[in-house]
Structure formats: structure tokens, C-alpha cells
Amino acid sequence: MAVEARGAFIDAARAGADATGHVARAIRALARLPAEAALGTVARLTQAVVNRLDLDALVGRLDVQALIDRVDVQGVIDRVDVNGLVERVDVDGLVARTEIGELIARSTTDVAGRAVDSVRSQGVGLDRVFDRLAGRLRPGGRARPAGPPRLVPPDTA
Amino acid sequence: MTEPPASLQGHYAGAASRAAAYAVDVAVSTTVFSVGAAAATYLLRLVAGIDVDVDRGHAGWAVGYVAWLAVYYGYGWAATGRSVGGALLGLRVTARDGGPLDVRRALVRVVAFPVSFATAGVGFLGILFGRERRALHDVIAGTAVVYDWEARTPRPWLAGSPRGAAHRPPP
Numbered sequence: 001m002a003v004e005a006r007g008a009f010i011d012a013a014r015a016g017a018d019a020t021g022h023v024a025r026a027i028r029a030l031a032r033l034p035a036e037a038a039l040g041t042v043a044r045l046t047q048a049v050v051n052r053l054d055l056d057a058l059v060g061r062l063d064v065q066a067l068i069d070r071v072d073v074q075g076v077i078d079r080v081d082v083n084g085l086v087e088r089v090d091v092d093g094l095v096a097r098t099e100i101g102e103l104i105a106r107s108t109t110d111v112a113g114r115a116v117d118s119v120r121s122q123g124v125g126l127d128r129v130f131d132r133l134a135g136r137l138r139p140g141g142r143a144r145p146a147g148p149p150r151l152v153p154p155d156t157a
Numbered sequence: 158m159t160e161p162p163a164s165l166q167g168h169y170a171g172a173a174s175r176a177a178a179y180a181v182d183v184a185v186s187t188t189v190f191s192v193g194a195a196a197a198t199y200l201l202r203l204v205a206g207i208d209v210d211v212d213r214g215h216a217g218w219a220v221g222y223v224a225w226l227a228v229y230y231g232y233g234w235a236a237t238g239r240s241v242g243g244a245l246l247g248l249r250v251t252a253r254d255g256g257p258l259d260v261r262r263a264l265v266r267v268v269a270f271p272v273s274f275a276t277a278g279v280g281f282l283g284i285l286f287g288r289e290r291r292a293l294h295d296v297i298a299g300t301a302v303v304y305d306w307e308a309r310t311p312r313p314w315l316a317g318s319p320r321g322a323a324h325r326p327p328p
Contacts, residue, residue: 120174120247124308127171134285144288148255148301151167 165308167255169290170248172281175302181242186229190222227267235263239305247306253289253299266298 033041146152201207233240238249238258250258250266273280273293280293291301 116245119177119245120306120308123174123177123246124165124171124304126173130172130285138286144290145169146165147168147303148251148253148289150255151251151303152255 165304166306167303168308170302170304171290172284174246174248174304175284178240178242178246178248181245182230182240183242185241186226189229190225193225194218194221230270231264231267234258234266235260243302247304247308248302249305250300250302253291253295253301255301255303258300262298262300266294266300269294269297272297 031038145154230240233243234250235258237244238251243249250263252258252262276293283292283296284290289301295301
């Protein structure tokens with residue numbers, strides 16, 4: 001048995017030596033070729049190897065989450081020139097497209113309108129208060145018309 | 158949900174709104190007169206070399222100011238029924254029956270306006286106690302003052318007001 005194992009080992013070593021010899025001979029043959037031809041041959045060999053690879057299986061064996069965890073996101077962000085990016089943004093063009101001037105004018109008008117309505121409303125409220133106070137002091141206490149007859153029906157009090 | 162209160166547009170305007178409108182008118186008319194007088198005296202000095210007496214106690218200034226007020230109120234009332242203060246507070250001067258104010262009535266009102274002041278303010282009591290909320294100068298000119306916007310009574314801010322119960326939130 002030991003003789004057989006010794007024989008198997010010697011056979012494997014001879015096969016390895018033969019394979020190494022083949023590779024060495026291939027490298028020497030490549031070295032004798034012109035550079036462009038050698039590169040072309042290497043490219044064809046590489047393509048042949050890649051074509052035989054099962055990339056799906058290869059990717060399936062990858063731990064994508066672990067890969068992502070190893071990415072230094074902060075480092076990437078720190079390397080981004082934000083000021084340079086902002087300088088490349090056409091702010092005037094953006095503003096022109098949003099019609100911000102019109103927005104400002106409209107919102108200013110709305111605010112002013114609401115302010116005027118608020119002042120007027122407070123005046124009306126005070127008028128009602130004084131009316132009630134005066135109603136208690138007025139002799140007779142008859143109901144008064146709400147407005148001129150052409151603007152307010154006479155039965156409105 | 159309670160219904161919104163009815164609009165008060167066309168109703169007689171009360172004392173508070175009219176007083177506020179008058180305050181605005183005093184501020185605006187006085188400012189415009191002061192700026193105009195300053196500009197006029199400057200131009201006279203610059204262009205004609207005339208040095209105008211800037212003593213504000215001079216009778217000429219009083220006459221000029223009264224004339225300016227007559228133009229200020231007379232033009233506003235005759236043209237639109239509103240002064241600047243009236244427009245801001247949403248008030249309009251109409252004929253007594255609510256019809257549009259004509260030029261004659263507007264001018265009579267301008268002349269009669271100082272009469273209410275000359276009576277030590279008694280002329281304004283009609284706005285509070287009168288049946289048609291008209292001051293003395295309104296009675297003389299045959300005019301009335303009404304709300305000219307979608308006026309509605311705001312949420313009451315005095316406790317015990319009759320509408321308070323309607324607007325008070327439920328416990």
C-alpha cells in the first residue's frame with residue numbers, strides 16, 4: 001500500500017510538473033509574440049474564461065450587505081465638492097421658471113388684504129358693542145333700521 | 158356648526174369704524190399737506206429765490222390747510238363716496254336713502270363737516286343714539302354712512318355679549 005501511495009504521489013508530482021511545464025512553455029511562446037498579438041491573445045483567453053463563468057452564481061455567493069457596510073459613506077460625501085456642485089446650478093433659471101416674483105407679489109397682496117379685513121372686522125365688532133350700549137341708554141328703545149331703505153330691506157333689524 | 162353671520166354690507170356704519178376712518182384721514186391729509194408744503198417752499202426758494210415764511214403759526218398756513226382739507230374730503234366724497242380712511246375701513250357715504258352721493262351733497266357735507274366739531278362733539282352723538290346713525294353734518298347734507306364691504310360681526314371678544322354663547326366652544 002505504501003508503495004502504491006508513493007507511486008500515486010510521484011505520478012501527481014509528475015502531472016503537476018507537466019502542467020507547470022505547459023504553462024511555462026505557453027508563457028515563453030507569448031513572450032516571443034509581438035506585444036499587440038500577445039495582448040490580443042490574452043484578451044481572447046480572458047474572454048473565454050469569463051464566458052464560462054456562472055456570474056449569477058458568483059454574485060449569489062457575495063454578501064452584498066457586508067460589502068455595503070464596508071463602504072465609508074461619510075468619506076465619499078466628504079470628498080464631494082458641494083460648493084462646486086451648487087455653483088453649477090443655474091439659480092436664475094430656476095427662479096425664472098418658478099415665477100417667484102409673482103408668488104411674492106401675490107402672497108404680499110394676500111397678507112395685506114387679510115390685514116385690512118382684520119382691521120375692518122375689529123371696527124365692526126366695536127360698532128356692535130357701542131350699539132348695544134347706546135341701545136340701553138336710548139330713550140324709547142325702539143328698533144332702529146339696519147340701513148338705508150335702498151340698501152337694506154326695512155324689515156331687517 | 159353655526160352658520161356664518163349675515164353680511165352687514167349696506168348697513169349703517171357705527172361710531173368706532175367712523176372714528177377710525179377719521180383718524181386715518183387726519184393722518185393722511187396732514188402728512189400730505191406737510192410734505193407738499195415743504196416741497197413747495199423748497200422749490201420756490203430754488204427756482205424763484207422766494208423765501209417763504211415757514212412759521213407754522215402764520216394764518217396763511219391755516220387757510221391753506223383748511224383749503225386742502227376741503228379738496229381732500231370734497232374730491233373723495235364727490236368722486237367715489239369715500240375718503241382714504243373710509244376706503245381703508247370699508248365705509249362709503251351715500252344719500253340718505255342709500256342712493257349714490259351727488260356732487261352737490263358732497264360739497265354741502267364738506268361745508269357742514271366742521272359744524273359737528275363746532276358743537277363740541279355734540280353733533281356726533283347722532284351716530285350713537287340717532288335712529289339712522291347720522292351725525293349733524295349728515296343730517297344737514299342729507300347723507301348717511303354705510304359699510305361698503307362684506308362686513309360680518311367678528312368673534313366677540315367681550316364676555317357676556319349676546320353672540321358669545323353662540324360662539325363659545327362646548328365644554
